[in-house]
Amino acid sequence: MDTNTDRNDVEDEEAMIALAKKDLQHFEPIYNRYYESIFRYVFRKTDDEDVAADLTSKVFMNAMNAIHKFEYRGVPFGAWLYRIAANEANKYFRESKRQLLALEDHKVRMVMNCGNLEEADAEQKQKVLAELIRELDDEEIQILELKFFENKNFKEIAFILEKKESAVKMKMYRSLNKLKERYEKMNKLGDD
């Protein structure tokens, strides 16, 4: 769901969740609302359509099992689903010890623009960003992913990653600066 969820949307969602708490058959509108975004998030981490479908089902299954525990605390239900999805993906990768992050064209553009990293060619942009991101730590990547690829606000990111909002903000700006510095260094080396 978009970050700019207005009050009506929140109220609608609250009503849907209240109904789903009484009878899980009413969970369907919530499922329809979030399925695509959760699928894309998991797919970006797995790069495998079937695995993404399995994990997404697990996410919604867990959410249905635990919906009675959910309470509104300033973040939409979607953030709670993202938190479950992040945990499921971590569980899945615990054995392989290597997480994936698949960068798509249009998402790359957003990160590059925000970090003032200009590159003319789209393909070149992807390659440069992949190179730069490799140098970041896992948490920095998770924050960038949620901010730019999933359009989450800082409050939601903090909730999903179970961190403080101020810490998330600081880490995000620091990682953008890091990207910028490395990008300049890379360009300088290229010129020389």
Added chain:
Amino acid sequence: MTKYDIRLRRKALSKGQIERHKDFKGLYHKESSDRRRGSGWFRILAIVLATLAIVAMVVAGVKRLQEKRVPVEQDDTDIFDEFKTE
């Protein structure tokens, strides 16, 4: 340095590709059958525990009764013994 494997992808998945995997009815049935199975196990466990508790209480009660039945040893003292010495 990250443990992430960064991959490049030209195109994102289409909406149609994602819709193909969507199946709320299947998920709902799976969830309710899992819940039933889970509550079935819980019921069996509760019955077993209750039976064990009842058996333990019965055994403890029987033991206590047996302890009570043991005759208290009493000296057969004749109340008139004291007069015998005289």
